[in-house]
Amino acid sequence: MNRAATACLSLSLVISGLLTSGVAHADEDFGNGKGDVKEEGGGDKTGIYAAAQVKYTGAVTKSGGSGNVSSADVNWDPPPCWYAPAYGAKEFKKKMSGEIKDAKNTPGMAGHAGAAINELQRHYEDDYGWTDTPGYKDYNVEKDGEGMFWAGVENPNEPDALKRMSCSDIPFWVDNGEPPPPQYEEAITPEMLAALAYQHMELPGTKVTLAPEGTTKVNLPTWAWLDKAVFDDVKATAAINVPGFNLEATTTATPKSLTLNPGTKDATTIPADGECPIVDGKIGEPYAKGKADKTPPCGIIYRRSSGGDTYPLKASLTWEITWQGTGQANPVGMPNGTIEAVQDITVEEIQSINR
Known part of the structure; x- marks a missing residue:
C-alpha cells in the first residue's frame, strides 16, 4: 500500500473509531448551517457524519422501514449506502473541532491515535492531502455557502452491515452546482433516490x-x-x-x-x-x-x-x-x-x- 493510501486509511480509521457518531443513517438529522431537516419518520440524532437526509413523500412507510413491495428481480437491491451533502464549511469546522478535541481526551486514545488525529487536523486545516484527496485551508470557511462537505450515509434497511458501512471515505468538499469527484461512485443520484423510493413504497393490499x-x-x-x-x-x-x-x-x-x-x-x-x-x-x-x-x-x-x-x-x-x-x-x-x-x-x- 502506498503512502497516500495508508494515510487515507489512517484518517478513515480515526474518524470511524474515534468520532462517536459513526456513519450517518438515512433517518438522522443533518446540519446545513440553516437549521436541521428531518426525514419523515426519522430520529433526532446528530453527529459528524450526520449527512443529508432523504425525505420521503407519497405512498411510503411512515416509520422509515421498508415498504411491502418485493422486487421480482432477486438480483436487484437498493443502495446500501451513498455519499450526500452534509455540512456547510463553518458548521463542519465547528463539528470537527469539537469531535477531535473530545477524541484526544478520550482515555486510552493517547499515543497510537495521536498521529492520525494530527493528520486529520492537517488535512482540513493546513491543506495536507494527496493526488485524489486534496486538503483544505481552514475547513474551506472562505467558501462557506458556495458548497458543502459530503459524507457517507448508511441505508438502515440494508441487512448486510459490511455493505452499509462501505461508504467510509472521509468527508470531501463539493462546490454548488458541481458533481462530486468521479472516484466517489456511490455519490447520490436520481436513480439511487428512485431505488430508495421503491424500497419505502407502500402498495394497497391484495385481498382477492x-x-x-x-x-x-x-x-x-x-x-x-x-x-x-x-x-x-x-x-x-x-x-x-x-x-x-x-x-x-x-x-x-x-x-x-x-x-x-x-x-x-x-x-x-x-x-x-x-x-x-x-x-x-x-x-x-x-x-x-x-x-x-x-x-x-x-x-x-x-x-x-x-x-x-x-x-x-x-x-x-x-x-x-x-x-x-x-x-x-x-x-x-x-x-x-x-x-x-x-x-x-x-x-x-x-x-x-x-x-
Whole structure:
C-alpha cells in the first residue's frame, strides 16, 4: 500500500473509531448551517457524519422501514449506502473541532491515535492531502455557502452491515452546482433516490374477492377478482434538498397482473398459468347470478376436498415500476414489484343423494 493510501486509511480509521457518531443513517438529522431537516419518520440524532437526509413523500412507510413491495428481480437491491451533502464549511469546522478535541481526551486514545488525529487536523486545516484527496485551508470557511462537505450515509434497511458501512471515505468538499469527484461512485443520484423510493413504497393490499367466498366445492369454478380501486397508480418520491443541491426522483407503480397459487396440486387455475391480466381496467370478473355454468376469466377449480382443513390460496399482484426525476424527463423502467396475500380456502365434496 502506498503512502497516500495508508494515510487515507489512517484518517478513515480515526474518524470511524474515534468520532462517536459513526456513519450517518438515512433517518438522522443533518446540519446545513440553516437549521436541521428531518426525514419523515426519522430520529433526532446528530453527529459528524450526520449527512443529508432523504425525505420521503407519497405512498411510503411512515416509520422509515421498508415498504411491502418485493422486487421480482432477486438480483436487484437498493443502495446500501451513498455519499450526500452534509455540512456547510463553518458548521463542519465547528463539528470537527469539537469531535477531535473530545477524541484526544478520550482515555486510552493517547499515543497510537495521536498521529492520525494530527493528520486529520492537517488535512482540513493546513491543506495536507494527496493526488485524489486534496486538503483544505481552514475547513474551506472562505467558501462557506458556495458548497458543502459530503459524507457517507448508511441505508438502515440494508441487512448486510459490511455493505452499509462501505461508504467510509472521509468527508470531501463539493462546490454548488458541481458533481462530486468521479472516484466517489456511490455519490447520490436520481436513480439511487428512485431505488430508495421503491424500497419505502407502500402498495394497497391484495385481498382477492372470491365467489363462493371462504368455502367452495370440488369441481365447482371459484370466481376471483380484484376491486377496481386497487388499479390506481401509486407514487412515492425521495428527495434531498439542501442549499445549493436539490435532487429528487418519483417512483410510480402500475398494477399489471394477478397470479393465483391455489395451495395444492389438485387444482386447475384459470387461465392455466394462473396469471390473470388486466383487461379493460380490471382483473377478473365479479360473479353474478346466472353465471354458474360459465367459466370465469380468473379463478380456480379445486379437484379434491381439503379434508376438514384449508388450502392456502396465495394471490400475488405484479406491479410495473418506473421512475422519473432530476434530469430524467421520460419514465425509466425498473424491475417489476410484487405483493402477496394468503387466504384460507375450505373445499368440500359435493353431497349427492342416491335413489
